[in-house]
Amino acid sequence: MGLFPHNRNFVRTMVNAATQRPTLRVISDQIGNPTSAEALADVIMHIIRQIRDTGWKTQYAGIYHATGQRQAICTTWPARR
Numbered sequence: 001m002g003l004f005p006h007n008r009n010f011v012r013t014m015v016n017a018a019t020q021r022p023t024l025r026v027i028s029d030q031i032g033n034p035t036s037a038e039a040l041a042d043v044i045m046h047i048i049r050q051i052r053d054t055g056w057k058t059q060y061a062g063i064y065h066a067t068g069q070r071q072a073i074c075t076t077w078p079a080r081r
Contacts, residue, residue, distance in 0.1 A: 033067035040066055 017024055043066040051060060 028073055031071050031073055033070065034072050035066060035068040039068060 014024065014026070043064075047060075047064065
């Protein structure tokens, strides 16, 4: 699932495909953890506060990875919103 390309929307894609085909086939084995902008901002602010409170430490360097807590399959994600 990961990051969706610009202007790609699963629901719109399915509606468009339904107008062109009598039967739709959708994969259901791609699982991701959708992350809201608000949740990502909270994580970034936590990191900034940690650096502010303790000063920069070399162990802070590196790549950070943050995801939402709930897993979703692209076919069920629109229903959860």
